[in-house]
Amino acid sequence: MVSYLTEALVEQGHDVTLFASGDSQTSAKLEAFWPQALRLDPTIRDVMAPHMLLLEEVRRRADEFDVLHFHIDYYPFSLFARQPVPFLTTLHGRLDLPELQPIFNTFKDVPVVSISDNQRIPLPQANWLQTVYHGLPEDVLKPIPNVEPGYLAFLGRVSPEKGLDRAIRIAGQAGMKLKVAAKIDKADRAYYEEVIKPLMALPHVEYIGEIGEAEKREFLGNAHALVFPIDWPEPFGLVMIEAMACGTPVIAFNRGSVPEVIENGVSGFVVEDEISAVAAVKRLHALPRAKVREAFEARFSSKVMARNYVATYEELLRQKHRTVLREVNAN
Structure with missing residues (x-):
């Protein structure tokens, strides 16, 4: 930054x-x-x-x-x-x-x-x-032209506060595939083995591992939405504006900075729990991806x-x- x-x-x-x-x-x-x-x-x-x-x-x-x-x-x-x-x-x-x-x-x-x-x-x-x-610089991440999104995306650390277990449940209940690009720190290895690893075996989950900056556009840009079900007072949440830069809306829990970053009904949906997150997935068609990108350029370049x-x-x-x-x- x-x-x-x-x-x-x-x-x-x-x-x-x-x-x-x-x-x-x-x-x-x-x-x-x-x-x-x-x-x-x-x-x-x-x-x-x-x-x-x-x-x-x-x-x-x-x-x-x-x-x-x-x-x-x-x-x-x-x-x-x-x-x-x-x-x-x-x-x-x-x-x-x-x-x-x-x-x-x-x-x-x-x-x-x-x-x-x-x-x-x-x-x-x-x-x-x-x-x-x-x-972010406007040219670092851009929307993919004529995209046909095919999954929900989770990008972040595998830790309790980041809510990967919730993202997996949300995608499953919404009938969507979830692609997971996530880092596993040593401090969170036990949590991964006990809580997350069994969920990774579910048929709608694909774990692709940790990705670099060059891979973010393809990963985020081809997603229906970024799922951001955090359970801590996130000070900002850079991945939200990375998704927005790609024209990808964000479904995020109402914690920390989320309601300041996400304009509800424009760049994504701010939700209270897993049930409302599943409902938000059904409403993604109402969010034009061009408007999501415009929201990024107006506030987060x-x-x-x-x-x-x-x-x-x-x-x-x-x-x-x-x-x-x-x-x-x-x-």
């Missing part, structure tokens, strides 16, 4: 410096703090050590920039709250964790951006600057995301200016 934002900002004429690994592909000015992505470097045992180097390098050069934008959770808070350059942090993860409360009680003035309004609920005390939804972030940067600078004026007048 950082790459999509960076590319869109550069395309819109902004001067962007990206602090990232040396193997990053970017149109911005790249400042490499480590030769390759940490998750791909087999020599790395402590991923926080390179992050500390990154933060120190940004601190040393902070005066070169109008705004600093972080995407590494709360790690910059203490260091950058003590310097004058305006900064903000986009919070990408779940926030309903008790250990986060003292962090945001301590750093109440640090400006943060949410990726959905629902994500904010556990931390009302945080200094929320704006909500900016994720966005990387161009829209970049424009919304620029507006957020401008608001941050205005707030900083007002703060400086108050301090000058007070003295």
Whole structure:
């Protein structure tokens, strides 16, 4: 997502410096703090050590920039709250964790951006600057012309909160084939063996394994709908807009960010349970796939995301200016 934002900002004429690994592909000015992505470097045992180097390098050069934008959770808070350059942090993860409360009680003035309004609920005390939804480049995923969809799709991790068992039941009750493109993490292996594996043997289920970015268009674009029966407060749910980019509607449970992302009756259906999800499958014919794509372009392209972030940067600078004026007048 950082790459999509960076590319869109550069395309819109902004001067962007990206602090990232040396193997990053970017149109911005790249400042490499480590030769390759940490998750791909087999020599790395402590991923926080390179992050500390990154933060120190940004601190040393902070005066070169109008705004600093972080995407590494709360790690910059203490260091950058003590310097004058305006900064903000986009919070990408779940926030309903008790250990986060003292962090945001301590750093109440640090400006943060949410990726959905629902994500904010556990931390009302945080200094929320704006909500900016994720966005994708318009050419990354496109509808398949003259498609004849033949199945429901599930794309995501095999874990209890993602609801693959519910997706299998929904497809079966709707009389539809379900294709499953899913990753099985070590932490979820026992859940897979005990709960999911027996369901995979059902005749209407096809497990195709984990897929890459290049395979998503064919997988999502040929589906009647993406089934997204989550059971946790998903902060955003990128797969929903990936499906929309392909013109594929989404049937999603009313949890977390879902009602913010899915326009009910336009880009999909927001449902409460498995029974209403089965009923929604029967109504998919009422959703023109071209309208689903239009909804994506209007709200969830990387161009829209970049424009919304620029507006957020401008608001941050205005707030900083007002703060400086108050301090000058007070003295």
